[in-house]
Amino acid sequence: PELSREILIKPEYFMWETLARKLSLYPPSICRLLDPKRGMNNARIRELVMPGFLKALERLEKDHVISISNGYVRISERYVDSFKGWRMRIPSLFRNVRDTILRHGIEFFPKMMSSLLEDYSAFASQSITELRLPSEIEDTKSFLFIPTSSGFVSLSEHRRISSFMDSFFEGRSSTVKVERLGGVLNSVYLITVMEDGKLKRRVAKVFKSWYNLKWLPIALWTLGSKEFAVLGKTRLEREYSINKLLLSNGIAVPRILHISPSEGILIQEYVEGESLTRIIKRICSSGGDDERLYSIINMVGEEIARIHGLNISLGDCKPENIKLAKDGRIFFLDLEQAERGGDQAWDIAEFLYYSGHYAFLSPLKVPRRITESFIDGYLKGGGRAENIKRVRSPRYIRAFSFFTPPHIIYVIANTCVKKVELG
Secondary structure, eight states: OGGGGTOEEOTHHHHHHHHHHHHHHOGGGHHHHTOGGGTOOHHHHHHHHHHHHHHHHHHHHHTTSEEEETTEEEEOHHHHHTTTTGGGGHHHHHHHHHHHHHHHHHHHHHHHHHHHHHHHHHHHHSOTGGGOOOHHHHTGGGGEEEEETTEEEETTOOOOHHHHHHHHTTTSOEEEEEEEESOTTOOEEEEEEEETTEEEEEEEEEOOTTTOTTHHHHHHHTTTTOOOOOSHHHHHHHHHHHHHHHHHTTOOOOOEEEEETTTTEEEEEOOOEEEHHHHHHHHHHTTSOOHHHHHHHHHHHHHHHHHHHTTEEOSOOOGGGEEEETTSOEEEOOOTTOEESOOHHHHHHHHHHHHHGGGTTSOTHHHHHHHHHHHHHHHHTTOOHHHHHGGGOHHHHHHHTTTSOHHHHHHHHHHHHHHHHHO
């Protein structure tokens, strides 16, 4: 999953997770682990078991599977990428494992039984209080962390939006207001705080599969043209990991202040500025004579080309998900459909055809100039001309023909081809 690229892992996680899995398979084995006669406690367990895990981690680091820095383990990009298509291999993997177990299980079973019976006998003779599990085994996720601009967040943390606000504004004189953004089907909230006479804003996104029903009809509507991520967990992972990747490469995105994967909540900074939707509407209403507005579209094309140059596709590249900040930078706000690789031509088609539906009453020169300005910026930013040419593909035209008039689609599609062919 995308989140695995960013997770920071305490080395102790591997030891406690292994012990937890062993206990889940055969609970009586806890008697051997926590035998008071042998003076076994958490510190003693670490002393006996952890050295072997540290040696294994050193070996994995030499093999470039992981990297170790500042006491944290991080999985390498190459190793994560090696798991692409892994799900397709699961059936054959399970068959191989099953055959191996059946082939060798009978040989080892008699040797295992005496040890297992000893553990079971000790387990049955002790009380529940005597067999209390270490907290590290009960919650191994406490050793897993995700970096945010506000510090590291543990995967074991369970915090709702109200809890975040209480801690973030603790001890300050403030008035908090929470309102929904983007309509009734959206799970995005604007948190507004009046603190010492100053207005501060944060954006909270809730990623729930059942909650964000907006993606179900969209996924059906674009069937055959574009595959959207619907599961909340997948969308949260994409939003977080792609945000971090773009930010590290100089692309303007909102800083992530807090994330709670268990609750499906992500808190971001609020970007002050003007939505691209509003800018395009201004172009259409002005008759298309404001060159400054077209220069903004040019900047958007250039920034999208930079993103594509990182082998990233945005997935949901509507103008409403792009904002011109007050400092003149182009921000990309909604990354829950973004992914490594993906269909870059879809990003261009969505931006242009979606922009075109605002120009249905405007002169044809307006959608033409919007398209030309975008393409000029996209090619200037190093974007591939082939992506521009693919915009006129029937699979994209079909997806947007429901709300963009045919004559506007025709102008945009032909402008893409002519602009690339004429250079």
